[in-house]
Amino acid sequence: MADDQLSRVFAALADPTRRDMVARLAVGDATVGELADPYDVSVQAVSKHIRVLNDAGLVSQSRDAQRRPCHLEAEVFDLMTKWIERYRQQAQERYDRLDAVLAEMRGDEQPTHPGNREQGAAS
Amino acid sequence: MADDQLSRVFAALADPTRRDMVARLAVGDATVGELADPYDVSVQAVSKHIRVLNDAGLVSQSRDAQRRPCHLEAEVFDLMTKWIERYRQQAQERYDRLDAVLAEMRGDEQPTHPGNREQGAAS
């Protein structure tokens, strides 16, 4: 597992249990015990999951006596969203260009200027 | 690794090499060899990466003689985006409510969360 943050975030969310915990934390902060309750695994295992989410920057923990309340750091989601949107859009534009070319080949559409359709967008 | 699609997609993108390949494929389809070229690993390793992307539904392969051109299936991104946005928004709403409560307790009139610069840049 590469050690850059984006990789860690994706890897952290690749586990359904951890996604579930994130869903739980989106509702409100929770202690380790509260997070562990719904699952049929040891508290230690849940503690490990939290550590993974923590390392990814998705969750932070504070102190309250013996308890360690977990808090969702939702800003990290933007990191993923940005990456995803970038390439989704890029691919989408490519399909759109292809559509335009196909339409042009069929004479479906008025060609604004023949052969001027490629590589137009400036990032 | 759980076998549901969302898990597979996240896991597939948890590897920088595979994210790189997705970036490459967003520009246009490519053969396995073309995808392997920039990297200092064997073609077999790249073939394995492609298989992972394939199993996640992110990439499809067709036939062209001996070649197996890879094609990016960008719709799968929506699966992730939906999941992410759901909990990001949920968490955001919670912070907003907290802001409101805090403001009310202080008798304040400008509710602003301390560590909460701005919300959705890319939605």
Place this chain on the structure above:
DNA sequence: TTTCTCCTCAACCAAGTGGTTGACAACGGG
């Protein structure tokens, strides 16, 4: 103080991952 609760650390284990090399199937060009 002693005890109980909440949680983490350490060691261990089975299974999975990302890489390697070697073999080989499929196909086009001589």
Place this chain on the structure above:
DNA sequence: CCCGTTGTCAACCACTTGGTTGAGGAGAAA
């Protein structure tokens, strides 16, 4: 037809991962 190109499959290896159990620290509670 044989040969080079392209890519996958199979076996293997080091390392990681998600789980376990046991030990123990930090605080409240008795």
